[in-house]
Amino acid sequence: MEQQKKRILAILNPKSGTGSKDGIPPLLEQIVDHERFSLHLKTVAGEGDAERFARQAVAEGYDVVLAIGGDGTVNGAACGVRHTDTALAIVPCGSGNGLARHLGIPRDVKKALRVLNDFHVETFDYCSVNDTPFFCTCGMGFDAWVADKFAQAGSRGLVTYVKKTLTEYVKYKPREYRIELGGDVVTEKAFVIACGNAAQYGNNAFIAPHASMQDGMIDVTVIHPFNPLATPVLGALLFMKKIDKDLYVQTYRVDGLKIHRPYAEVMHLDGEPMQMPADLDIRMHKSGIKIIIPNNPKRKI
Numbered sequence: 459m460e461q462q463k464k465r466i467l468a469i470l471n472p473k474s475g476t477g478s479k480d481g482i483p484p485l486l487e488q489i490v491d492h493e494r495f496s497l498h499l500k501t502v503a504g505e506g507d508a509e510r511f512a513r514q515a516v517a518e519g520y521d522v523v524l525a526i527g528g529d530g531t532v533n534g535a536a537c538g539v540r541h542t543d544t545a546l547a548i549v550p551c552g553s554g555n556g557l558a559r560h561l562g563i564p565r566d567v568k569k570a571l572r573v574l575n576d577f578h579v580e581t582f583d584y585c586s587v588n589d590t591p592f593f594c595t596c597g598m599g600f601d602a603w604v605a606d607k608f609a610q611a612g613s614r615g616l617v618t619y620v621k622k623t624l625t626e627y628v629k630y631k632p633r634e635y636r637i638e639l640g641g642d643v644v645t646e647k648a649f650v651i652a653c654g655n656a657a658q659y660g661n662n663a664f665i666a667p668h669a670s671m672q673d674g675m676i677d678v679t680v681i682h683p684f685n686p687l688a689t690p691v692l693g694a695l696l697f698m699k700k701i702d703k704d705l706y707v708q709t710y711r712v713d714g715l716k717i718h719r720p721y722a723e724v725m726h727l728d729g730e731p732m733q734m735p736a737d738l739d740i741r742m743h744k745s746g747i748k749i750i751i752p753n754n755p756k757r758k759i
Contacts, residue, residue: 528552554660
């Protein structure tokens with residue numbers, strides 16, 4: 459009896475990142491193993507499409523949802539397949555690609571599609587803020603401020619992000635936060651508070667260098683206000699996976715936390731800015747999503 463093909467819904471966001479996506483549909487036809495997989499393609503046209511398409515795929519019994527786009531597209535598709543038997547696959551085409559980088563998924567489209575063909579599925583944790591999911595990192599403070607300005611910019615890419623970081627640095631004033639970590643309560647004046655399910659924001663900027671997506675823990679990084687002269691060192695440590703070694707940084711590992719801010723304002727979830735209340739309940743959802751990744755037993759994920 460002929461084995462039934464696995465059904466894949468590919469969700470393409472043509473506006474993600476900086477390059478054209480016109481060449482991707484032909485590559486889907488060329489590289490995906492059509493003897494094993496039946497593939498259908500939908501294109502994102504507006505906000506919320508990726509999650510809506512993914513939920514429809516789950517309801518229709520698809521085996522895989524393939525997110526082709528940036529962190530926002532991946533987040534939407536992941537929201538649609540969490541706590542189901544439908545696996546998420548990723549072709550990273552965004553500016554940061556934090557989740558894909560953490561999982562070792564190649565940024566080259568052809569190589570990422572070959573990972574899909576290998577069909578190695580593992581189960582991973584995800585987190586939420588006030589019941590809104592994130593899969594890589596969330597943050598408040600300066601990084602969220604910059605994410606909001608970046609989202610409003612007329613162009614994408616690393617250069618734009620760096621420009622926004624430099625111009626906004628002199629304007630931003632650190633806030634004071636009340637943080638509940640299990641039975642402990644701490645008050646921190648912070649430049650940034652980041653919560654990592656995965657290790658990095660994207661672009662190999664490791665804000666939670668020891669984070670694992672399979673340990674049931676949230677890695678919290680608090681960056682205190684720092685002397686501007688310390689900025690180059692702090693930036694270097696961020697890309698060297700050693701930010702936790704800096705004197706201005708405090709880290710915690712918890713399975714959940716609550717944060718009270720002075721007032722409601724923007725924060726980012728997987729790099730996407732959104733307005734959130736002053737009181738935040740950040741939770742871990744152990745083994746809540748299935749993802750197709752490269753089969754590399756030596757890699758810490």
